[in-house]
Amino acid sequence: MQVLDATQGRDILEELVEVIVDNRQYLSDVDGAIGDGDHGINMAKGFRLCGESVAGQSLSLSKALGTLATTLMGSIGGSMGPLYGSLFMGMAKSVKDKNVLDAKDFGDMLSDGREALEQISDAKVGDKCLLDTLVPAIESYRQAIEVSDDFPNALQALRNGAQQGRDSTLDLEAKIGRAARLGERSCGHLDAGAVSCCLLLTRLADSTERRLEKAAA
């Protein structure tokens, strides 16, 4: 059975930082179409700050995710600070006492993150928000591990679910956030939070998968 070493989290965190910083302009452009165009700026600022604060440190996955959560909540504000902050805090708490994660632990970590997020926001699937990526991604992952405990296969399901979820926001009418005031005119544009969530989940899956292979070798 393949597992992820949860005592080493900084490298994974740095990859999450990288994917957001690299997509700063793209995320702002997506947001600019129906929101206020600051999504990439604020996300990149928070993630970069977090990357700087953990540089050179040895951190467990739980500590790394917890640091990301507190940095986002304390530094970027907006909607994304509390939303992503509580998601990563929920994930950090979930794996607090774990040295290794198997496919089920990894799924529980994602679900606990979702639960924490839903405690501070009334947002739900269909509102054209990051939950439209997160929820189908987690469900797709869960379905995969019900069938088999093949970790890489489940991570592929996570990526597929995230991408389908992200793309589902194209035709949705925004129900929450600034784009909600646009009503029907928000249709035809992706939601910036759903896009950043897809980038993060995809990179998390990639990064985890690469480390599984190492563990198995």
Added chain:
Amino acid sequence: MQRIINDPDNVVDDAIKGYLRASPSLFVATDHPRVLKYPDSPSDKVGIVTGGGSGHEPAFLGYIGEGMCDAVAIGEIFSSPTADAFLEAFRAAPHEQGVACLYGNYAGDNMNVKMAKQMAEMEDIEVKTVIARDDVASAPAAERDKRRGVAGEVMMWKIGGAAAARGDSLDEVIRLAQKAVDACSSIGVGLSSCTIPANGKPNFSIEPGHMELGIGHHGEPGIEVAPLTSAEAIATAMCDPVLADQDFAGSEVAVLISGLGATPVMELNILYAHIAERLEGADIRVHRTDIGNYFTSLEMMGATLTLMKLDDELKPLLDAPARSLAITQR
């Protein structure tokens, strides 16, 4: 981008340095770099806190001072302050009698204030909120809870600030601030876009020769894009939805015309001349008019109109003395 800045990522912190140096009698720093407070607030009154994204100057910090708000949480450009910042603002304001947090209806502000309020409860600071929802273009009257807060927030701060200054209780301050913002109907018109410095390019586009009626303070699309017409026709287009929102006929009102950042004040007065005529024709008596850049959107061209229905309770509070960057009156 033609801007007077250093690192585009640091514009908010760089601006705070300027405000602190320019107006030491109005602003002092706190334990949080994104929180400023008025230095001379009496500790035995209800605290008034506001906050919001930057780029709307003089909002939000321009409304702290005597007879106004006591502390302000400052966010990134067009982005809510953090929960930490709101919490520090609650601590920085007088809080023995409780704190009234008066802010606008945006998803980020709602979440961060909610989190900060919970954290404040742990420290036995009682916080109550009023959320401004005065933009008539952002949702119909029946869905008022979805409306954005815009320049009506200025009236909310003035009324809430004056009530707290005269010694009203927290519940009374909250009631009056709520009444103030409920009495406001606002609408904006945008003639050009605006650029967040860190973004480097316009946030949205308004074609030359066009205007967007009902535009939001962050460029949220409005209710209609139309060819740019005369000031007289713009005044009509703005007055129609505002006058339809509440029954203003026969009452006294306060009028606030705010530029969105790049429209000359001269043009705001050209606009107002037509608005005043229209109000007169509708049997609405204007008690006072304020015209200037009160609540802006970076360098957007355009203006907002806010009409506030007055009564004997609100009038003396609106006219009470105040000293702040944006409003000073004796």
